[in-house]
Amino acid sequence: xxxxxxxxxxxxxxxxxxxxxxxxxxxxxxxxxxxxxxxxxxxxxxxxxxxxxxxxxxxxxxxxxxxxxxxxxxxxxxxxxxxxxxxxxxxxxxxxxxxxxxxxxxxxxxxxxxxxxxxxxxxxxxxxxxxxxxxxxxxxxxxxxxxxxxxxxxxxxxxxxxxxxxxxxxxxxxxxxxxxxxxxxxxxxxxxxxxxxxxxx
Numbered sequence: 110x111x112x113x114x115x116x117x118x119x120x121x122x123x124x125x126x127x128x129x130x131x132x133x134x135x136x137x138x139x140x141x142x143x144x145x146x147x148x149x150x151x152x153x154x155x156x157x158x159x160x161x162x163x164x165x166x167x168x169x170x171x172x173x174x175x176x177x178x179x180x181x182x183x184x185x186x187x188x189x190x191x192x193x194x195x196x197x198x199x200x201x202x203x204x205x206x207x208x209x210x211x212x213x214x215x216x217x218x219x220x221x222x223x224x225x226x227x228x229x230x231x232x233x234x235x236x237x238x239x240x241x242x243x244x245x246x247x248x249x250x251x252x253x254x255x256x257x258x259x260x261x262x263x264x265x266x267x268x269x270x271x272x273x274x275x276x277x278x279x280x281x282x283x284x285x286x287x288x289x290x291x292x293x294x295x296x297x298x299x300x301x302x303x304x305x306x307x308x309x310x
Contacts, residue, residue: 112170112198114190116214119222120204122174129172129200139171147254149175154182157199158189165196174202176256183210190216231264235272235307243304251297258290262299269307282306 112133119125122145129138141156142149157171178201190199190213199217203209206219233246250261266283269275286299 112168112200113218114193114199115218115220116201116203116206116209117220117222118204118206119202120176121223122202125202125222126172126174129170133168133170137167137169139169141171141173142175146175147177147256149173149178149182151179151182151185154185157186161189161194161197164194168196168198170198170200172200172202176204177208178203180210183213187212187216231261231268235268238304238308240308243301243308246304247297247300250300251295253296255290255293258296258299259287262287262290262303265300265303273307273310275310279306279310 117125126140139160141160142153146153153173153175157173160169160171193199201209201213201217206214231246232249233242250258253261262283266280266287269283282303286294286303289299290296
């Protein structure tokens, strides 16, 4: 079975990995990085290039799975995706096509797969919010990775809107916090700012 290079939009990384191994056999696949990454970096892109130029007599599929892709890593891959070496195919798996540059999307078929909705529980009662609860929440969530932090800020915004009507500048805090989470800001700092604002409001 021949494989066509493509992008799959999904967060079911385990399901896709299992299916690819079943369909093509583990020895014909290369996962870069070896484990699903929060962020696909320039070093990963260099590893993809290196792997691409290891000659193969049979088709080899290089699989890039990550929650987000650095722009410089994507730019680095452009020529390789456009003119792959003989017998080399690519599969990019990511939860949203908005994470990829238009130049990447234009080079590959894009297929939407099922997105697993993960139920996240904030474990905080915003109606009875006090300083002790804020402190405990921050302590419990200080070591979140970037993706989890972005999800929790988004959920916190939704839950806060159920409890209170916010002014535009108050809502702006959530947007800014979300953007800062993308830039790897500390969870404790972002949650402290947001929850103290909610508490004062």
